[in-house]
Amino acid sequence: xxSFKALGKDVDEAEQAMIEARKTRKRYxxxxxxxxxxxxxxxxxxxxxxxxxxxxxxxxxxxxxxKSLTSTVKxxxxxxxxxxxxxxxxxxxxxxxxxxxxxxxxxxxxLVAKNELSKAAYYFSxxxxxxxxxxxxxxxxxxxxxxxxxxxxxxxxxxxxxSGDDDQTLIEAIDDLKTWLSTAGTCYETCIDGLKEAKESxxxxxxxxxxxxxxxxxNSLAIVSSMSKIARRLxxxxxxxxxSHGEPKWIRSRDRKLIESWDLRxxxxxxxxxxxxxxxxxxxxxxxxxxxxxxxxxxxxxxxxIYYENVRVEKSKWNVVMVGDGMTATIVSGSRNFVxxxxxxxxxxxxxxxxxxxxxxxxxxxxxxxxxxxxVALMASADMVVxxxxxxxxxxxxxxxxSNRQFYRECDIYxxxxxxxxxxxxxxxxxxxxxxxxxxxxxxxxTAQGKVDPNQSTGIAVQNCTxxxxxxxxxxxTFLGRPWKNYSTTIxxxxxxxxxxxxxxWMPWVGNSAPSTIFYSEFQNFGPGSSTRNRVQWKGLRxxxxxxxxxxxxxxxxxxxxxxxxxxVPYKSGL
Numbered sequence: 001x002x003s004f005k006a007l008g009k010d011v012d013e014a015e016q017a018m019i020e021a022r023k024t025r026k027r028y029x030x031x032x033x034x035x036x037x038x039x040x041x042x043x044x045x046x047x048x049x050x051x052x053x054x055x056x057x058x059x060x061x062x063x064x065x066x067k068s069l070t071s072t073v074k075x076x077x078x079x080x081x082x083x084x085x086x087x088x089x090x091x092x093x094x095x096x097x098x099x100x101x102x103x104x105x106x107x108x109x110x111l112v113a114k115n116e117l118s119k120a121a122y123y124f125s126x127x128x129x130x131x132x133x134x135x136x137x138x139x140x141x142x143x144x145x146x147x148x149x150x151x152x153x154x155x156x157x158x159x160x161x162x163s164g165d166d167d168q169t170l171i172e173a174i175d176d177l178k179t180w181l182s183t184a185g186t187c188y189e190t191c192i193d194g195l196k197e198a199k200e201s202x203x204x205x206x207x208x209x210x211x212x213x214x215x216x217x218x219n220s221l222a223i224v225s226s227m228s229k230i231a232r233r234l235x236x237x238x239x240x241x242x243x244s245h246g247e248p249k250w251i252r253s254r255d256r257k258l259i260e261s262w263d264l265r266x267x268x269x270x271x272x273x274x275x276x277x278x279x280x281x282x283x284x285x286x287x288x289x290x291x292x293x294x295x296x297x298x299x300x301x302x303x304x305x306i307y308y309e310n311v312r313v314e315k316s317k318w319n320v321v322m323v324g325d326g327m328t329a330t331i332v333s334g335s336r337n338f339v340x341x342x343x344x345x346x347x348x349x350x351x352x353x354x355x356x357x358x359x360x361x362x363x364x365x366x367x368x369x370x371x372x373x374x375x376v377a378l379m380a381s382a383d384m385v386v387x388x389x390x391x392x393x394x395x396x397x398x399x400x401x402x403s404n405r406q407f408y409r410e411c412d413i414y415x416x417x418x419x420x421x422x423x424x425x426x427x428x429x430x431x432x433x434x435x436x437x438x439x440x441x442x443x444x445x446x447t448a449q450g451k452v453d454p455n456q457s458t459g460i461a462v463q464n465c466t467x468x469x470x471x472x473x474x475x476x477x478t479f480l481g482r483p484w485k486n487y488s489t490t491i492x493x494x495x496x497x498x499x500x501x502x503x504x505x506w507m508p509w510v511g512n513s514a515p516s517t518i519f520y521s522e523f524q525n526f527g528p529g530s531s532t533r534n535r536v537q538w539k540g541l542r543x544x545x546x547x548x549x550x551x552x553x554x555x556x557x558x559x560x561x562x563x564x565x566x567x568x569v570p571y572k573s574g575l
Contacts, residue, residue: 070095076105080222081453082215089216103170106227107163109220113184114156116213121149123209133202136341141198144345145191145206151353151381152187154315155180156217174228175457175559179383179425181221182456183403186423188214189452189485190402194343218453225455264323264360268301278303283311283322283332292316302362304329310336310349315382317354324362327391327412331363337372344397348379355383355404358567363391370395370416370439380406380424386567387411394419395438401426401460405558409569414470418448420460421484427461427554429572434470435478435500444473445507447481449488454517459489461552464572467529469500476500479507483518483540491544491552493523493575501529504536514538523549550575 073094077086089112090105123129124146133139159180162173170177188210195202271278272286280286283302290298297319304325311332313320324330334349336342350364357380368375377394380387383404391412392399398415401422411431413420416438420428435444446467449460460481469478479502481490505522508514518540522532535541554561555573564571 073105076223077219079226080219081455082219085212085215086219089219103163103227106170106220106223107160109216109223110156110159110163110181113213113216113220114153114160116216117149117153117156117184120209120213121146121153123206124149129206135198137343138195138198138202140341140346141194141202141343144194144343148187148191148345151315152184152213152217155184155187159220171227174224177224178221178228178455178457179405179559181217181224182423182425182453182458183381183383184217185214185221185453185456186403186450186458188217189423189450190345194345197338197343218455221453221455225457264299264321265301265325268299268323270298270300271303272300272307273303274305274307275303282309283307284309287311287313287317287320290317290320292318294318297321299323302330306331306333308333310334311351313350313352313354313357313382315353315355319356320354321358321360322362323360326361327363327389329363330361331365331391333365333367334377335366335368335372336375337366337368338374339372340368344374344376344400345379345402347374347397348376348400350377351379352382352385355385356563357382357385358569359385359387359390360569361389363393365391366394366398368394370442373417376400379422380404384563386564386569388567388569395436397421403458405563407554407558407564407567407569407571409571415446416444417442418445418482418484420446421448421450423450423452423456423458423485425458425557427463427552427558428465429463429554431462431465433462433465433467435467435473435476436470437473438476442476443507444476444478445482446479447490448484449481449490450484451487451489452485454487456487459491459519459552459557461557462490462492463494463553465495467495467497467501467527469498473500477502477507480505480522481520482507482509483514483520484509486515486517487519488514488540489519491519491521491523491549492525493521493549493552495525495530496527497525497529499528503531503534505532506536506538506541508536514540516540521549546575 070091073087073090077083077090080086090108093108094105124142129142130139133142159177162176163170191210192203192207195206270280270286270289272280272283274281286300293316299321302322302324309332332350336347338344338347347366349366364378366375366377374397375394377392377398379400379402381402381404385406387408389410393414395415396417396419398419399413401420401424403422403424406424406426408428408431412434413431414434414436416436433446435446438444447460451458478500480492506520516539520541521544523544550556553574554564554571561571561573
């Protein structure tokens with residue numbers, strides 16, 4: 001037996017050596033690939049730099065260097081939407097630091113955005129902004145702007161720290177950077193939307209304070225998006241053993257085992273129960289007990305019952321797993337709404353700001369009713385959040401998928417007008433989408449996607465879902481969506497659609513048409529409501545190929561699958 005043990009030991013060591021050698025080879029390959037990517041990025045962005053220097057007839061070394069820097073900045077800024085702002089903000093910094101590499105210019109652009117955002121945040125934190133503002137709606141909208149500036153600053157800070165000082169780190173982090181910069185831009189837009197809801201005059205007096213920070217953040221996004229396009233082409237299928245990126249660095253193996261266990265309820269760290277059998281009687285109290293910025297999962301088990309409270313998972317509460325006794329047994333219920341004086345952003349019964357949140361077997365509802373207009377049941381504004389077997393129940397604006405990356409699986413979503421809306425990168429998979437009877441004279445619209453910048457990595461993807469009427473909708477027009485913003489992006493793929501969907505399919509936000517810049521598509525849906533024969537004839541309504549549809553799957557659109565698989569929920573990575 002000893003000889004067999006020795007042989008087994010030798011085999012194990014040999015296999016381990018082979019594995020290590022294979023890993024080493026792959027690391028070398030990746031280093032070479034990243035080098036190629038960065039060279040390609042430099043060539044693509046700075047292709048005119050040398051020519052421009054020659055044509056300008058530079059006569060001295062220092063003069064040539066200055067012109068080379070200027071040409072590089074111009075070449076980079078030509079990629080942006082706000083070129084004058086870009087050139088004006090980056091040229092002095094580039095000249096003072098002597099930075100030529102586009103990757104370093106990108107990092108400078110984020111620092112510029114942080115500086116401008118600091119000014120805007122200071123403005124909203126000052127008491128003077130609230131002077132002569134007395135109505136409840138306006139005060140709340142201004143407070144929301146202050147909070148949104150804080151969220152945007154968090155994402156800019158993450159972008160600076162993640163981009164690193166070397167080109168390989170930058171390229172590896174591109175998907176995260178695009179997400180966070182997209183979210184910062186969404187925060188600015190949400191602030192303006194809230195001010196419009198409250199008082200139009202507020203927009204006129206305050207939007208100027210957001211103009212610069214909006215433009216420079218958009219410019220940073222445009223620069224990294226251009227790098228991303230080149231990087232993706234060269235790094236396609238280069239990940240080790242087909243392994244996808246996107247695993248949160250804070251996830252530990254024991255946390256994965258915890259949430260993948262058969263019954264999370266038995267292993268919960270905190271129990272909430274109305275009958276006193278748990279540590280807390282309210283969800284809000286339980287969340288206060290969660291450690292701030294924790295890299296470990298905290299499981300909260302909420303026993304069956306209706307919890308009448310408005311809940312906020314604050315941005316400092318990371319990696320919370322909240323599990324109930326079922327979507328119709330454990331229910332969080334509220335009634336805040338627009339008509340009674342609350343901006344849409346603040347109406348949510350349950351709002352998530354802490355990254356890595358997982359919700360399972362819980363119902364979220366807003367009981368304000370159709371007559372109260374905007375009344376959100378669930379809002380998610382955090383990155384890498386997952387909802388599994390949950391119910392979102394309201395009328396107008398039921399589910400606010402505000403920003404970042406989100407995944408919903410086997411959820412039931414009820415509503416009337418724009419009841420799935422926001423500007424996140426979100427995939428709904430194997431869900432039941434249930435339009436219901438609206439107010440008299442209203443039309444149902446399932447989605448209202450809010451992409452405002454062509455470089456944002458955002459959109460709504462509805463995949464393998466069932467779209468079915470909740471109640472008698474024979475006299476109600478029901479549409480797949482309408483374009484909330486100019487770059488609204490929504491795709492339905494492989495869904496069952498009942499025959500109540502209006503033959504036109506899509507409804508304009510205003511007028512009779514939609515901006516040509518939207519991206520709407522229906523791909524291989526089925527059922528009596530799926531026929532595209534009589535759909536609206538909009539330029540932005542596209543027929544797409546398998547390859548294009550794949551862009552909106554979990555694997556591609558949400559930048560990998562590890563963070564979803566680590567949530568312990570089933571998912572389909574592709575079509």
